[in-house]
Every structure is written in structure tokens, then in C-alpha cells.
Amino acid sequence: MDLYVARQPIFSRKKELYGYELLFREGISNYFPDIDGDIATS
Numbered sequence: 835m836d837l838y839v840a841r842q843p844i845f846s847r848k849k850e851l852y853g854y855e856l857l858f859r860e861g862i863s864n865y866f867p868d869i870d871g872d873i874a875t876s
Contacts, residue, residue, distance in 0.1 A: 836860070
């Protein structure tokens with residue numbers, strides 16, 4: 835099984851690093867096949 839993990843920086847209004855959002859996928863495909871896109875990103 836392949837697992838891909840990335841991090842997306844989150845900045846404050848002052849453009850200072852606030853934290854990271856972790857993103858992951860179970861394979862090379864960059865989508866959730868059984869989840870509506872709006873639900874997956876809410």
C-alpha cells in the first residue's frame with residue numbers, strides 16, 4: 835500500500851506561519867473516489 839502525505843501552510847493575517855494542514859492520499863490518484871468533494875474539504 836502506498837501512502838502520500840503533504841502539508842499545506844496556514845498563515846495568519848499578518849502573513850506569519852500559524853500552522854499546517856496535513857493532506858494525505860492512499861495512492862497515486864489525487865481524489866477521494868467515494869466522497870463528495872464538498873464534504874471532503876469541509
